[in-house]
Amino acid sequence: MQFPITPLLPDIVASLAAHPRLVLEAPPGAGKTTQVPLALLAAEWLQGRKIVMLEPRRVAARAAAGFMAKQLGEAVGETVGYRIRFENKVSAKTRIEVVTEGILTRMLQDDPELGGSGLDGVGALLFDEFHERHLAGDLGLALALDVQAGLRDDLRIVAMSATLDGERLAAFLDAPRLSSAGRSFPVEVAHFPARRDEALEHQVRRAVEQALATHPGDLLVFLPGQREIAKVSALLPPFREAKERAGEGCSSVDGQKPPPPDLPLRFAKGEEQGIEVLALHGELPIEQQSRVLQPASDGRRRVVLATNVAESSVTLPGVRVVIDSGLAREPRFDPNSGFSRLETVSISQASADQRAGRAGRVADGWAYRLWPQSQRLEPQRRPEIAQVELASLPLELAAWGSADLRFVDPPPAGALAAGRDLLHRLDALDKAGRLTPRGRRMLALGTHPRLAAMLLAADDPSRLALACDIAALVEARDPLRSRSDALAPRWQALAAFRNGRVGADASRSGLAAIDAAAKQWRRRLRCDAPPPASAPAHAIGDLLAHAFPDRIAKQHPQDPRRYLLANGRSARLFDDSALYGEPWLVASELRFEAKDALLLRGAPVDEAALRREFAAHFSEADEVRWDADRRALVSERIARFNGIVLAAKSAGRADPALAAAALTAAVRELGLSALPWSEALSQWRIRVQCLRAWLPELALPDLSDAALLASLDDWLKPAFAGKTRLDALGGDELAEALKSGVDWNLRQRIDQLAPTRIEVPSGMQRGIDYALDDHGEPASPVLAVKLQELFGLAETPRVADGRVPLTLHLLSPAGRPLQVTQDLHGFWERTYPEVKKEMKGRYPKHPWPDDPWSATATHRVKPRGT
Structure with missing residues (x-):
């Protein structure tokens, strides 16, 4: 049978013989999905190994496998087979496997070498319809490229699509690019x-x-x-x-x-x-x-x-x-x-x-x-x-053992960090970001980490059957038309549907789909227990809490419609909430708003079950915090469930270490201005910042606001040792704390290179003012001095080992500005004659020599009689 892509097939085989990667563009109807795998079967470089083709959609995976098998005159499952979620049509004879995206990821994770280079190994990976850019497809390609680079340089990778940016993808893969004509009419x-x-x-x-x-x-x-x-x-x-x-x-x-x-x-x-x-x-x-x-x-x-x-x-x-x-x-x-x-x-x-x-x-x-x-x-x-929740991605990366993968479009850093944070809460990753045994079991379930955590928490068959129902309910569209915020009526409608009853506000098709999904989960988890016909009042919430540990909520002690969440935030109920009055809840859906989130869907939780199953999340300890209203420390014995305060009572005198940490936290909240800065210390800090820019080879520490706030625990917290009040910290103690990161020799160099005062020709010491601009960059340091004190000085003074000229504010005998310049030589030569003419009559008691180059500098008036 001839297809538009048929003439190109020899070029495809030859390209892959010369290069391990290929980008193939072919319009719909060209035959790429079914003809390319068959053409590669006899390729010499394949050496009898398998071909795995990723097909994003189950319908297309079945259809492609069926068409190829028919061309070979065989049944599906012989030379050509497919594997999709909950369905497997392959055998020992299968050499072309059409798989959906999640299946490919599991293949790579379970066996990164893909069976090695022997006859049982995989010789080529084909990514069909790559333009759809599903997350699993992007991850599969990134894993495949890593395998090819480090383990299997003989592995071939082909990205195929009808509508992709082939030039960009070919550049990313460093691959040849071939294009096929299609079969199409106007x-x-x-x-x-x-x-x-x-x-x-x-x-x-x-x-x-x-x-x-x-x-x-x-x-x-x-x-x-x-x-x-x-x-x-x-x-x-x-x-x-x-x-x-x-x-x-x-x-x-x-x-x-x-x-x-x-x-x-x-x-x-x-x-x-x-x-x-x-x-x-x-x-x-x-x-x-x-x-x-x-x-x-x-x-x-x-x-x-x-x-x-x-x-x-x-x-x-x-x-x-x-x-x-x-x-x-x-x-x-x-x-x-x-x-x-x-x-x-x-x-x-x-x-x-x-x-x-x-x-x-x-x-x-x-x-x-x-x-x-x-x-x-x-x-x-x-x-x-670029637009979906990424909790599963860091789990896959942790299982792979490396996050250093090449993605066509890198995952957004914020979404990736949020995903890791959730995985820590679910105990899927340890503090170092490594996969835990529980995380490995979650990964094997091939579903969202939240649902995997809940399914693993079910410790007996009947509870597991209920967990399968809840997983199906949470993933599905709402089967009820009512606005109730309780999850229980949805599950009760499902149980009624199984007994042949469908309520007036329920969707029969929706419940049928949920029932089918729950049945698949029971089959996959080898759960022999039948779906439950009834469940205790808190059973749903007790399981759901394992999926949403960050959304476990306790009723506010003063406002029964508000709930404090384990993640430190708060939520409120609808006015007509079906959950009103429950002391503990878990929210499966929340609408986040500026102040309180709105609880859209949830279930009650039994506190005894929480204390039994989340024992490590309950704690009781002394805590010291800064009370901004009283501007004082408060020491309390506090019982908590994660971010929820359960009880608090006075703990008497504050523990010194906790007090130092609380005072440091207060500065973090109030800002550096809460500290007792002297003018001299502020100037020292600015001088260091200036020298960092002027002489980077000194490797001086960063003393910007952002850097100091980020490192408060390192430099400020030790200074609060033994203190229980913010104002107990003195200026000298603050200065020593700030300078603690600079050794004595370097402090001497700072004073030499950026002196606070300079001796002028009059013999007097005059101050230098250092400043930073609005962007934190050094401004030119300023020396304000009376003009008569600089007689005899030809060139502008400099600091920072002669690299930075001072900006001279030349003053009249009365201290008023006459001229601002960094070019003293030019001032004497061009501007001074005009200044002398104007000032001589106004200040006759002060010297105004015709030759300022050789005149004696002075800070006094002329001697009497001259």
């Missing part, structure tokens, strides 16, 4: 805007009716998710005659309307009328997915309602028309829940082009876009690594 693109206040499903229905009346072939409708597919599907059968004339309300890109109808609309009053509506998304059973991907056996026209799984890697035969909502569900970090959740977002221009191209696979096609022509889309899809 596609006419038209915009089909919504009517005023029209819901998406009604706009889609109009577009479908017009397309069926106007164009031949099957229709592919892109919708963001299952919910929209269900709504549109409910509206489509039976079709009614379109009221709109063909082309009404629809403009093409070039301003022309679509052609008039060339086929009559065939109304679907039954299957015999020839129009079939099918759904396509990742949660469908395999049989239904296969049905959509195969041609209609009876010749009926089809309307396929699909998520973006149909955007790439799967071929839908017979499609001539694409109707594109311009929307997709993509993961975004949801700070309310602490998870990345799917959100409905506008697609990129690259995705829009790829979707439209689906209409031109078999003949000329048409694409209806359901957004205004004036709307501009982002050129490319943003990588997930």
Whole structure:
């Protein structure tokens, strides 16, 4: 069978023989997904080893494996197989494995050498549809590059896509770049805007009716998710005659309307009328997915309602028309829940082009876009690594043993730090950032670390079955339409659904999906216990606390609607909260606000269970803190659960070490201005900062505000030893504390290089003023001196080993400024004659010689009689 990519296959094999990496660009329909792996099987450099191809979506992974197996005349699981979550179709004969992203990560983590260089090893890793830029795909590529660089220089890596920035990726990988032609026919693109206040499903229905009346072939409708597919599907059968004339309300890109109808609309009053509506998304059973991907056996026209799984890697035969909502569900970090959740977002221009191209696979096609022509889309899809929660990434990096990996787009430092902080709370990482035994068990579960921690906390089969239910509930959309903030009614609705009862405010399909997810969890964890029919009042919260230890909350002693959180923040309940009155709660969802967070979803927790299962988080100790109102230290015996104060009582005299730490913390809060700075010490500090800039070879310490505040424990805390008041610290003690990091010899050099005073020709000592500008950079030091005291001095004085001239403020005999200059020689030569002429009559008792170069400097008036 010939594909557009077929002529390029020998070049691909040859390129990989010469270079271990390759970037392959091929449009939809070129055949890259199914033909490249088969072409590489016989490559000499592969030496009979396996090929693993990463396919981001389960639908595409099954379809690609099935198509390749069919080409070989075999069943899936022989030469070609696939592995996805909860499903495995491989055997000892399998040489091409199509896997989804999480599977590849586990393969690399479990065996970094990928079986080595023998026949059982992996010889090539193919990253298909890399433009989707899922986090797991980016991590998989980073791990693969590390393996290739350090363990397996014979491993080949291929990044393939239809719409990626191939030039940038090829530069990053230092790889050749090959491009294939595609099989496509012209596609006419038209915009089909919504009517005023029209819901998406009604706009889609109009577009479908017009397309069926106007164009031949099957229709592919892109919708963001299952919910929209269900709504549109409910509206489509039976079709009614379109009221709109063909082309009404629809403009093409070039301003022309679509052609008039060339086929009559065939109304679907039954299957015999020839129009079939099918759904396509990742949660469908395999049989239904296969049905959509195969041609209609009876010749009926089809309307396929699909998520973006149909955007790439799967071929839908017979499609001539694409109707594109311009929307997709993509993961975004949801700070309310602490998870990345799917959100409905506008697609990129690259995705829009790829979707439209689906209409031109078999003949000329048409694409209806359901957004205004004036709307501009982002050129490319943003990588997930830049916009999702990253708790799982530092866990993977810790398991790998190195965070020094090459990512196409590096993970944001803030999100990575937040992820590590959560992993510390979950006891997945130790203080040094290493993976703990518990963290390794969490990683093996292949889910979000929060849920993994909860599942591991279930210590008996019945409790584990309940934990599986909770994991499924937390990950899913809300199955209830009511606004209740309690999680328990959701679980009770699930239990009722299993007994054949669905409440009026519950979604049957939502509960069915949750039940299926919980069943998969029980199967995966080998939990033989049946799902519980009932649960004690605190059972849900007691388990959920292991997923959200930072969101365990205790009722405020003075305000029953406020709760103190273990992370040190606070939250409040809705006015009509179903959780009102509970002494302890755990919040699975919070809306963070400026003051108190709003608790959106939670469950009550039993304090006895907390003390039993979180014993290490309860503490009682003496604490000393600074009371800003009283400007004094307060010593108390405090019982805590993490950041929650449970009880406090006076502890009498403060422990000296705790007092010093509390006073240091007070300065950190109040600022350095709270300390007893003298003018001399302030000037010494500025002089050091100036010399740091002027003479960096001295390696003087940084005494900026930021540096001093960051190192208070090192230089200031020892000075507070034995003190219980902030004002007990004297100026001399502060000076010695500040200078403690500078040895005696260096202090002498500071005084020599940046003296506080200088002797002028009059014999007097005059002060030098040092200063920093608003950016902390040295300003020119200033010497203010009466002009008569500098007679006989030809050049401007300098400091810092002669590198920095002083700025001279030349004063009149009355101390008023006459001139500011750094060029004393030029002043005597050009400016002094004018100054002398003006000042001589005003200050006749002071000398104004004609030759200041040779005159005697003085700070006095002229002797009497001269």
